[in-house]
Amino acid sequence: MTEQSRVPRVSVVIPAYNNARDIDAAINSVLAQDYEDFELVVADHASVDGTGALLERYRDVPKVRVLPPTPAGGGALANWNRVSEHARGELLKLVCGDDLIAPDALRRQVGAFDAHPDVVLVAARRNLIDANGKQLMAARGLGGLSGCVDGRVAAKASILAGTNIFGEPGCVMLRRELLVAEGGWDSRFPYLIDQATYSRVMVHGNVVALPEVLASFRISAGQWSVRLTKQQSQQATAFHEDFAASHPGLLSAAELRRGNRRARWMAHVRRFAYMWLRRRM
Structure with missing residues (x-):
């Protein structure tokens, strides 16, 4: 063979x-x-x-x-x-x-699947690096989640945070059959293609949040704008509303409003962060 x-x-x-x-x-x-x-x-x-x-x-x-x-x-x-x-x-x-993954990324994430047969997705933290590979921020992500967590709880936590706490795809490993069953990557909300897809997979089982840094996400000073701030916050609230409607009882009306407020706030936070990065570079 x-x-x-x-x-x-x-x-x-x-x-x-x-x-x-x-x-x-x-x-x-x-x-x-x-x-x-x-x-x-x-x-x-x-x-x-x-x-x-x-x-x-x-x-x-x-x-x-x-x-x-x-x-x-x-x-x-x-x-x-x-x-x-x-x-x-x-x-x-x-x-x-x-982007980059750490040399032990696959071993550690596969190990989490082996230790928890009911797990559908494993996520780790990541560093943010600039165009030249210099570290800008260390050990970002997961929003306080740790260990094996119910997938519905994990998806809800990300909505309440108003941001994708699981990070970019390089931070995540998932069961391929569930991605196929869910129709592939979900781009109905283009700026949230990763979070929307993760969420659809996570409701099928448990999730493991690993504290290790297993990926590096490369950012550049030109990735953000006032227009993007508005578009992303609009798409985030639309995704929240859609996910809540698809999973009745998961989010209360008050929690949904909270997640939407956080999404709008986080879009502005990212805009200011990129403005800082532009000056730094």
């Missing part, structure tokens, strides 16, 4: 888009894992900065499957779903093309 034909336990997928500067670091952080039973599936999505050509260098690397380029259009959803649909593992982790 060849490496390419063997079904791995874990699929790491990278939907690359204009990541020429950082894609090597992202891929190498996956290949440097101290856990062996994984595959890496990567596809470029109509990049114009040479990302696709860089990926060709990995075509013959063991564990790596480089897909033909994803056709232009469809936004992030098109490539996120495409690489996820090509995954074969029981467990799935999506890593954006400019």
Whole structure:
């Protein structure tokens, strides 16, 4: 049986888009894992900065499957779903093309699944780094959650916090069959594609929150604006309302109002944080 034909336990997928500067670091952080039973599936999505050509260098690397380029259009959803649909593992982790995972990320998250058979998602904390990889903030995420938690409680906690306490996809590992059952990544609220998807998966079982820092999320000073502040807060409240309606009894009217107020506040907090970052850089 060849490496390419063997079904791995874990699929790491990278939907690359204009990541020429950082894609090597992202891929190498996956290949440097101290856990062996994984595959890496990567596809470029109509990049114009040479990302696709860089990926060709990995075509013959063991564990790596480089897909033909994803056709232009469809936004992030098109490539996120495409690489996820090509995954074969029981467990799935999506890593954006400019982010990093720690060398022990897969081992620790798989270990949490093994220790808790009813778990559907495992999340860890992450560092925030700048474009050059310099740490800006350490050990962010999880909103105080720790250990094994009921998935409905975890989803509710994130809504009450008004933000995605589970972090970007590189922080999370989930059961692939549940992502498939839920129709793939949920982009009805584009700025919350990760949180909305996690929440739909989490209601199927328990969640493990690991205190370790297992990922690094790269941010840049140009990622935020007044327009984005308004759009994200609007989408957050729309997601809250939709999730509450889909799961009657999970959130009271007062809790829903609280989560919506927090979402509006957190959007402004992020805007000011990025303004600070722009001055710093």
